Amino acid sequence: MHKTDFLIIGSGIAGLSFALKIASHFKNASITIVTKSEKNECNTKYAQGGIATVWNKTVDSFEQHIKDTLVAGDGLCDEGVVKMVIEEAPERILELIEWGTNFDKNKEQFSLGREGGHSQFRILHHKDITGAEIERALIEQVEKNENIHFLEHHFAIDLITEHQVTKKRITRKEKTTCYGAYVLDEYKNIVKTFAAKVTMLATGGNGQVYSTTTNPIVATGDGIAMAYRAKAEISEVEFIQFHPTALYNPGEYPAFLISEAVRGEGAILRDYFGERFMQKYDEREELASRDIVARAIDSELKKSGSPHVYLDCTHIPYEKFKKHFPNITEKCLSIGIDVREDYIPVSPAQHYICGGVSISKKAKTSIKNLYASGEVTRSGLHGANRLASNSLLEGLVFSHNAFKNLTKRFPKIELPNHIPEWNDSGVVKNMEKILITHDRNEVKTIMSNYVGIVRSNERLLRAEKRLLNLYEDNKRLYNHSELSVDLCELRNLITTAYLITQFSKNRKENRGGFYNADLMRLSKKCHSECK
Missing domain, CATH: 3.90.700.10 (Succinate dehydrogenase/fumarate reductase flavoprotein, catalytic domain)
Incomplete structure (x- = not known):
């Protein structure tokens, strides 16, 4: 049993900025960051373009940035969230600069770029490796802090809730509480129990469900899948942005x-x-x-x-x-x-998922003491389609808001007296690696062929049928085999792929990053008949 005040799952901009703020305020708190690979291997590292904010107010304004975000989101953004994020942006970016991030300058002024959907030059960048520069600066700050314990090659398997503590079956309608997570230590090949008063999901996206993606190999939808299994509210995962x-x-x-x-x-x-x-x-x-x-x-x-x-x-x-x-x-x-x-x-190529774990403005999920920030979430900022260079900003703002909320809440949070350890009895070491490789490739093929840029009712039905078969196969393998990262990732890929397919089936209008050819044909037919 490993007890920690704050458990942060993920080491990108959302997780690291949250850790730094918590450490600066709660001087005696224990903070643990677990990451499935090396500490800098995350989606943040691969962000090329930059981070958007209204910096030159003589030609730009919050109103223009808000309008651009709403237009890109195709009517599904939460306007209150958009306003909040964009108006907070300059202050959050100043903190990044104070933490040591270097943005390109033209003489003494920041060099501002412009990307698709933006009406003004407002993108701060560091050449074409902005994410890597931000990640470098944040890791340097984290490593200076003695309260933050960084664990590499530690893969979060499942969140701990009342389901494990009371052995009671929890429904999606019941209010549950998170008490930490079970984490696989890849070096020792053992599952550790991390009991935490507060858990922050900052696991990034799920690009690996597609054959062609710009996401790193670690982006397997772990956070969304874990939250879904814990009965958290998930929304709008049908909105996949293809770069x-x-x-x-x-x-x-x-x-x-x-x-x-x-x-x-x-x-x-x-x-x-x-x-x-x-x-x-x-x-x-x-x-x-x-x-x-x-x-x-x-x-x-x-x-x-x-x-x-x-x-x-x-x-x-x-x-x-x-x-x-x-x-x-x-x-x-x-x-x-x-x-x-x-x-x-x-x-x-698949680039970003606009939906995910539903969160409030304070980054609170539907599960008590479970917060989430960054690409793993549906915050209301992106709507049906993310405006370029708003993603890094989203992680900064919501992690800050989670921190602010916890300055009042944290002292009152208590852990239960007993949290069960991980039970791996009954498993055998008979897993064939080829089965995992084959199924992982099949998920990618299904999603790329049937749930890609353009979808149809028939394609979605085929995807659903094939993914259900994969789910049953994986369930048997997972229940009776020794755990490995590959097996757990496959489990999460199948879960998120199935969620994307189900949400796609349920959407009845084309918006932003979601396009069903059958809905377009129906719309044209109705329009013709109305005329």
Whole structure:
């Protein structure tokens, strides 16, 4: 039994910023961060574009940023949440800077970028590796704090609630309390029981359910799946954002991201034959929101039968491009693409899930003493489609709000007298790794073919049927085999894939990142009959 005041699951911007704030206020509190891989391996690390905020108020305003976010969210954002996040943004980013994050400057002023869906230049960035720079600064601060205990290669399996403590079967309608989590220590191959007064879910996304994703290999939907099994409220997971411009480089996994900021600097999309096409889909052309650009590219690919379109950067001054996007420049050169002369082959890839564990403005979930922040959540900020560079901001603001809420609540929180240890009796070491590999690949194939950029009723039914079979197979394997990270990840991938499919079946209108071709046909038929 390991007792800790605060258990933080995940080591990205949401988890680390929360840990730093808690440590600064509760001087004697014990804080434990568990992360499934190395401490800096998370979605934050791979964020290229930057973090959005209203910095130059002579040309920009909160109202403009709010409007851009609401337009991108296609009517499903919580306007109160959007206003709160955007108005808090400058203060939260100043804290990042105080913690040592370096954003690019032009002389003494911050160099501001612009991305699709934004009406102004408002993206603070560090070249094209902003997330990695933020992660570096936060980890350095965390490592200076003696109250924070960082455990790498510790995989959270399940949350501990009344279900384990009282052995009573809990329904989704009952109010439950979280008391920590069971965590697999990969080094010792044992499951540890972490009893915690407060648990923070900051596990990131679930891109690994798709064959092509920009997400790192660790993004397997663990937080959403754990919360779902604990009976937490989950919402709007059908809204999957596909980044329009991942580098088309067969065999590379995960896909290398060509930042939206490249289009913000003037890059042009061309079809397989070299012709521009975005003017046919949106008046904003290359600077339309991601859902529109991704569907436009998907449409062009289906028309031509080609595997990719092109991003033309040849007209952008090379020194300027190289300075702003050194990582992209180097990557392209490594596979024989010189952006001065060559177009970059690109195609859409899964990038972000806009829904997840439902949270309040204070980052509270429907389970008492369980908080959540970042991509694992449905906060109301993104609605049906996330505005570029709002995600890092979301993690900062909601982790701050969780901290503020706990300054009053934490002293009153008590743990029960008895929390049961993990029970692994009856398991055998007969698991065949090939079964896990095969099933993991099948999940990716099902989701990419049936629950991708464009869905249909028949595709969703097929996905549901196949995922149910996989669920039953995995359940048998999980109940009778020795635990491993691979087996637990597969369990979470199947769970989140099934949730995305079910929520997709239940949505009856196309919004933002969700598009069902049958709903569009029905809408056109109704419109025709009404006329």
